[in-house]
Amino acid sequence: MAVADQAREYARQHAAEFQEQLYTLLRIPSVSTDPQHKQDMLRAAEWLAAEMRRVGLDKAEVLPTGGHPVVYGEWLGAGENATTVLIYGHYDVQPAEMADGWSSDPFEPEERDGFIYARGSSDDKGQAFIHIKALESYLQTTGKAPVNVKLLIEGEEEIGSENLTNFIQANTERLKADVCVISDSGMPAIDQPSIVYALRGLSYMEIHVRGSKQDLHSGGYGGIVHNPALALAQIISKFHNPDNSIAVPGFYDDVLPLSDEERAELLKNDIRETTLREITGVTQSWGEEGYTLRERQSARPTLEVNGLYSGFTGEGAKTVLPAKAMAKISCRLVANQKPERIYELVRDYVAQITPPTVTSEVRLLNQGDPAIVDIHAPEMQAAVAAYERGWGIKPIFMREGGSIPVVADFRRELGVPVLLMGFGLSADGAHGPDEHFSVEMFRRGIQTAICFLEEAGR
């Protein structure tokens, strides 16, 4: 009989209860980017700490940072000589409003067709909660886990984890561990478990273009001053080459080229054109020539427009000639690109292509390093074994297109190997309306997390 058996049975028996508990957390609109939700952020953190104490952790507390607090809990009953696993997740979520196209209240979870619909259900409350429930399953049955466990759930992942580096640096002793697990990523399909070995980094910027000192009448001034919205569009149109590669000089200089072995590995799990169309509703795929869809989505850097704003955008017609125009843009980066360097390159390029008839400014909003994890490390093999037990089949390795800046932080500050054990699905709609999380994934995730604690302790 395996060490994990009793815990696994407990988790199966309490599945419905676990889901209800997750709902309570999902109901708290912990939107980190919006100052109006400051109290909700605190509420979510306090709830998590109380839940950790309730299920049997030695200690769980809400710790202040320069921004939103982190929740830290630990169970160290396995003893000083046992392995220690540090688990990272985040309780903050992206903004969400019915007007964005939600079918139900984003902060009132609803199960439909086997999926839990709510903001943060997949990214990342549901995934973080899996580990609390795995630990509960040990502590409420055998009374102890096979390894020491430290849980660090932060509140600023969606806004760049600005204060986390400082927190880690100030708490290196407290956070000391043998391995770090992050569950904040997705797999393409529930039938094929996968482990992410690389993440993209991020450089998020705002471009501001200014013309006149105030909005003008388009009749009185149209034709003699350069419209900043037009100028912004003209600038943005110069970011890509005809083959959809990025035209910013020096942009690819630091990119680690894909090896043939990696390309072969990624090909095993390529994105199918028909699947992409079905999931997203786009007429056809787009992207950099010479690369597969999976490569474009995870192993190649990008430059996206995240937002555009200028002039009059309400109902009806206002014949204004705007004084300014703004774009939010972000570059997804791959190893070994440096976010700060990319910002400088974009900034210099925009300055170079801005016509003398307007002025422009590029501001860096936040950034995160790209990351690659060694797939041959023993900790990674423990994860492979855990997935195999949780799913019944071997996981495959893949890259993730998204960014988890904290991965680089953990490696650098704690000198610890970082495993990405994602329990999301690519089609969960993270960051968009109708974000959802598979109930089956939630259950298998808990089984896998339970097994991982055993495998990590071997």
Place this chain on the structure above:
Amino acid sequence: MAVADQAREYARQHAAEFQEQLYTLLRIPSVSTDPQHKQDMLRAAEWLAAEMRRVGLDKAEVLPTGGHPVVYGEWLGAGENATTVLIYGHYDVQPAEMADGWSSDPFEPEERDGFIYARGSSDDKGQAFIHIKALESYLQTTGKAPVNVKLLIEGEEEIGSENLTNFIQANTERLKADVCVISDSGMPAIDQPSIVYALRGLSYMEIHVRGSKQDLHSGGYGGIVHNPALALAQIISKFHNPDNSIAVPGFYDDVLPLSDEERAELLKNDIRETTLREITGVTQSWGEEGYTLRERQSARPTLEVNGLYSGFTGEGAKTVLPAKAMAKISCRLVANQKPERIYELVRDYVAQITPPTVTSEVRLLNQGDPAIVDIHAPEMQAAVAAYERGWGIKPIFMREGGSIPVVADFRRELGVPVLLMGFGLSADGAHGPDEHFSVEMFRRGIQTAICFLEEAGR
């Protein structure tokens, strides 16, 4: 002693009172484009009708249309054989909020340095009010005006005067006149009175670009689907040629070329580069090569971006890959361009340049014909004489860059010559924040309007 002398003296004596009365009208936020201001629209109309009755018009009433009502008043005491002057203005205004950059409440008029600051002060409440005060100055002194006067003040000019054509068609007998006067335009400087002989038309459109069926995570999908905000920028960047002329095929086909005589006339009143920079704050002028600033601003068609919207535009960083992007664009047109035809050309061009990776749609929001008025007509000469008496110097002829679609309507439906007697200043900031109206202009305008009624009756 001229017929107008007593009226002119009355106007001088009551100048302060007239200004206070105008303030009452300016305090009503009659924003026609916003359904929330429907009651304010009605309030402004009722106030104007009451004011017309108070100053001695035979009759003044608020008449329904398919949208916001019109105010109609008349004094026909000059008799059946006398000349009848129809005066047009509008009581609706553009939207205005402190957040747009106003220095004081846009709906609480304030006099600073000889200017009245308020939304609608120049465009068009102040200008329309001038004619009511001119008429009052006759009726409250000699008891009669030199000509019959009909006043038509509409409430939908800022949203395309959609219901006015129907109203004019249904009231051709009531509106029958010998000449129509419109005061809804500006002159470059108060020291050089000018009469506008041409107006630009308008084709106002929305472009919608769609990619995925809902917003996506830019990490998960960045690089494999065409970002609609990027695609929109790419589309907009193709609207202009390198010489800043418009690249839409067929766009200039119907443009009546400027005659050498016209170009010489416009050159007398060209826009100075330094003046433009000073007024607007732009670093330098922009526009179509081969034309002077005045020509670009009034005698050449344009394509402006009035608004841009896509994705996340709030504070902070949201790594969204938007599902859609929208631009409001408008073309200022010159004789003999047709707004509907221009819409079709833009629509077809956008369809042609939209890449197969996204879909697009172009909607026509509203439109207005361009207009040219004969500068040699006797009615125009009456206006010239009136300005000369009001100012002490001869006015010059010029073109206006803005649009007053109703000019074409009056010509077509009533078969009446239309005079543009504008009392605004180009620098009044119509449609922008801190719109203002010169107190001196308000006074000279009333003097000129009084003289015009005498000149028109000769």
